[in-house]
Amino acid sequence: MTKALQQGATIGILGGGQLGRMLSVAASRLGFKTHIFEPGANPPAGHVADAVTTAPYSDHDALTAFANSVDVITFEFENIPTQALDVLEKLRPVLPARNALATSQDRIVEKEFLSGLGLNVAPFANVETAEDLSTAVATVGTPSILKTRRFGYDGKGQARLKTNDDAQAAWDALGNTPCVLEGFIDFSHEVSVIGARSQSGEVVCYDPGENVHRDGILHTTTLPATLNVSQRMDAVLLTGKVLNALDYVGVMGVELFVTPAGLIVNEIAPRVHNSGHWTQNGCVIDQFEQHIRAVAGWPLGDGTRHSNVVMTNLIGDEVLDVVKLSSDANIGLHLYGKADAKPGRKMGHVNKITGPVN
Amino acid sequence: MTKALQQGATIGILGGGQLGRMLSVAASRLGFKTHIFEPGANPPAGHVADAVTTAPYSDHDALTAFANSVDVITFEFENIPTQALDVLEKLRPVLPARNALATSQDRIVEKEFLSGLGLNVAPFANVETAEDLSTAVATVGTPSILKTRRFGYDGKGQARLKTNDDAQAAWDALGNTPCVLEGFIDFSHEVSVIGARSQSGEVVCYDPGENVHRDGILHTTTLPATLNVSQRMDAVLLTGKVLNALDYVGVMGVELFVTPAGLIVNEIAPRVHNSGHWTQNGCVIDQFEQHIRAVAGWPLGDGTRHSNVVMTNLIGDEVLDVVKLSSDANIGLHLYGKADAKPGRKMGHVNKITGPVN
Numbered sequence: 001m002t003k004a005l006q007q008g009a010t011i012g013i014l015g016g017g018q019l020g021r022m023l024s025v026a027a028s029r030l031g032f033k034t035h036i037f038e039p040g041a042n043p044p045a046g047h048v049a050d051a052v053t054t055a056p057y058s059d060h061d062a063l064t065a066f067a068n069s070v071d072v073i074t075f076e077f078e079n080i081p082t083q084a085l086d087v088l089e090k091l092r093p094v095l096p097a098r099n100a101l102a103t104s105q106d107r108i109v110e111k112e113f114l115s116g117l118g119l120n121v122a123p124f125a126n127v128e129t130a131e132d133l134s135t136a137v138a139t140v141g142t143p144s145i146l147k148t149r150r151f152g153y154d155g156k157g158q159a160r161l162k163t164n165d166d167a168q169a170a171w172d173a174l175g176n177t178p179c180v181l182e183g184f185i186d187f188s189h190e191v192s193v194i195g196a197r198s199q200s201g202e203v204v205c206y207d208p209g210e211n212v213h214r215d216g217i218l219h220t221t222t223l224p225a226t227l228n229v230s231q232r233m234d235a236v237l238l239t240g241k242v243l244n245a246l247d248y249v250g251v252m253g254v255e256l257f258v259t260p261a262g263l264i265v266n267e268i269a270p271r272v273h274n275s276g277h278w279t280q281n282g283c284v285i286d287q288f289e290q291h292i293r294a295v296a297g298w299p300l301g302d303g304t305r306h307s308n309v310v311m312t313n314l315i316g317d318e319v320l321d322v323v324k325l326s327s328d329a330n331i332g333l334h335l336y337g338k339a340d341a342k343p344g345r346k347m348g349h350v351n352k353i354t355g356p357v358n
Numbered sequence: 359m360t361k362a363l364q365q366g367a368t369i370g371i372l373g374g375g376q377l378g379r380m381l382s383v384a385a386s387r388l389g390f391k392t393h394i395f396e397p398g399a400n401p402p403a404g405h406v407a408d409a410v411t412t413a414p415y416s417d418h419d420a421l422t423a424f425a426n427s428v429d430v431i432t433f434e435f436e437n438i439p440t441q442a443l444d445v446l447e448k449l450r451p452v453l454p455a456r457n458a459l460a461t462s463q464d465r466i467v468e469k470e471f472l473s474g475l476g477l478n479v480a481p482f483a484n485v486e487t488a489e490d491l492s493t494a495v496a497t498v499g500t501p502s503i504l505k506t507r508r509f510g511y512d513g514k515g516q517a518r519l520k521t522n523d524d525a526q527a528a529w530d531a532l533g534n535t536p537c538v539l540e541g542f543i544d545f546s547h548e549v550s551v552i553g554a555r556s557q558s559g560e561v562v563c564y565d566p567g568e569n570v571h572r573d574g575i576l577h578t579t580t581l582p583a584t585l586n587v588s589q590r591m592d593a594v595l596l597t598g599k600v601l602n603a604l605d606y607v608g609v610m611g612v613e614l615f616v617t618p619a620g621l622i623v624n625e626i627a628p629r630v631h632n633s634g635h636w637t638q639n640g641c642v643i644d645q646f647e648q649h650i651r652a653v654a655g656w657p658l659g660d661g662t663r664h665s666n667v668v669m670t671n672l673i674g675d676e677v678l679d680v681v682k683l684s685s686d687a688n689i690g691l692h693l694y695g696k697a698d699a700k701p702g703r704k705m706g707h708v709n710k711i712t713g714p715v716n
Binding site for chain 1: 699
């Protein structure tokens with residue numbers, strides 16, 4: 001695909017959660033329609049989409065009709081079943097492309113890819129059996145973290161090993177599924193870079209944000225992050241390296257641990273990212289529009305930040321504070337229209353402007 | 359209605375054009391769904407709405423079903439047929455309320471209302487017959503402008519009288535319909551204030567913007583406007599006066615002529631306004647969200663402007679420049695997804711950030 005999509009074109013989005021919702025709104029600003037493909041009923045993205053298909057990813061006919069109704073396909077989550085991609089890719093461009101999904105879907109493949117680029121990752125070992133785990137503990141040591149190779153998110157699919165004695169319990173807790181054992185990193189804080197790459201290979205990165213998690217879920221992202229000039233430069237350069245190595249098209253989130261020895265890449269997410277939500281109120285062009293521009297074959301927007309921002313997720317009942325929060329002069333509200341405020345569920349977020357960039 | 363609408367509530371919007379589209383996007387940020395009522399097929403607002411009813415305003419059943427499906431009703435245009443309001447008002451709150459519509463739908467009623475508040479308006483006279491016009495020309499003089507009392511927008515329904523001899527031609531051009539003759543105002547420039555009033559009577563105004571028209575259609579709005587401190591204060595205070603006098607709920611656009619003798623009110627629009635589009639990139643909370651907050655019974659947001667902005671409408675073919683414009687680092691794009699770029703049709707707008715507010 002080399003031509004920029006024109007007014008009235010339709011962008012297909014796999015996944016109908018809050019990321020799909022905000023992608024859909026961004027697409028509307030550029031004059032595009034969206035069509036959401038989502039197995040679950042009443043998806044948040046459906047409230048602001050031109051069309052919604054409710055079907056499982058195994059439904060060949062539904063996938064075919066969906067692909068035929070759109071001009072390009074993108075997604076809000078990385079765990080798209082391979083068989084679904086097989087169907088979609090034959091009919092329309094899927095961006096970001098499969099190599100990025102394959103890399104990020106499997107923690108071992110991801111770490112080998114990143115190491116191969118000369119980037120620092122945590123010490124790791126592949127664990128497919130209980131015997132592998134013993135070997136891994138011997139190599140990587142403890143404390144360490146056992147993580148499932150696939151389908152982990154928001155701290156799910158992880159178990160800590162404080163000492164070697166915890167190994168068997170961790171292995172059982174994760175269900176004897178292929179894992180990676182990661183050495184514990186003594187990091188001072190986590191930052192992330194939201195980078196974008198266009199179809200013509202242009203790369204634009206937003207300023208790194210500093211992330212704080214609570215109960216395994218992102219709690220806040222603060223701009224600017226605590227980084228010196230050289231760390232900030234490193235963070236952006238390594239993100240560009242990852243984007244170029246994958247010949248990537250779209251927005252990617254790159255999570256980094258800050259250590260005295262330098263930056264260590266925790267993981268990459270081939271999609272718009274919760275830690276990039278601050279861009280909605282801190283920049284002229286936010287990560288959602290940036291992603292749509294990339295997949296639509298448009299020039300990327302500038303990533304310049306005009307304001308300092310603290311993004312705070314509203315989890316579960318915290319969304320009940322929203323009318324109170326709405327009277328704060330400097331808060332931008334972003335709610336996802338989810339009816340049921342279950343514990344641990346991301347219901348919305350707020351971007352608090354804390355001042356202009358100096 | 360005294361309770362704030364909760365997450366998942368539905369806001370009904372009469373009119374499916376670009377204003378309805380941007381209201382719908384703003385509603386989504388607050389977790390609301392929207393239902394668009396629009397006689398025309400494939401309305402721009404429908405691309406980002408949860409539901410669309412395509413029916414004429416004379417369709418009693420469609421209006422009833424629409425009203426029953428929503429929690430509150432608002433609109434993107436002021437010329438809503440009275441009979442439609444009769445149906446809707448019995449079922450759900452319609453905000454802003456009917457008195458504001460009645461006032462702004464008729465230029466004579468509007469001018470009498472504004473004069474009654476002690477505000478300056480152009481000299482005017484009611485013209486219902488050719489004889490009235492002779493009398494009006496004698497009173498108001500020339501140059502002057504004959505305008506239809508109702509249904510005027512974007513310079514339509516207007517004819518200029520350079521001299522008294524133009525009277526008959528102007529009257530014929532407008533089709534012998536009830537008109538107002540307005541005295542020509544020698545103004546240096548036009549500004550407008552976007553004001554908002556909440557259900558609890560709180561008033562918030564954005565900074566005045568300076569408007570330039572081309573071929574009768576708004577071309578640019580520039581922030582800050584050329585106004586001295588006392589003019590800026592006057593503009594905001596008189597807007598508050600209008601909002602309070604109408605016990606208004608929602609966003610209103612107030613167009614003002616700047617003259618050496620002070621500000622003269624040109625007209626008021628009981629809705630979000632083209633000259634307020636700059637707020638999307640100049641403020642944390644834009645005019646569309648402000649309007650949704652008001653009709654939803656929420657506290658208003660702060661109207662503080664963080665950036666200087668020039669908004670430029672993209673009319674007809676100008677939308678073809680959009681990919682070129684998209685590479686400007688400081689431009690926020692807002693396209694309406696209209697398929698057909700007819701001459702004179704508003705296809706989108708761009709907000710160019712020209713710098714931070716000092």
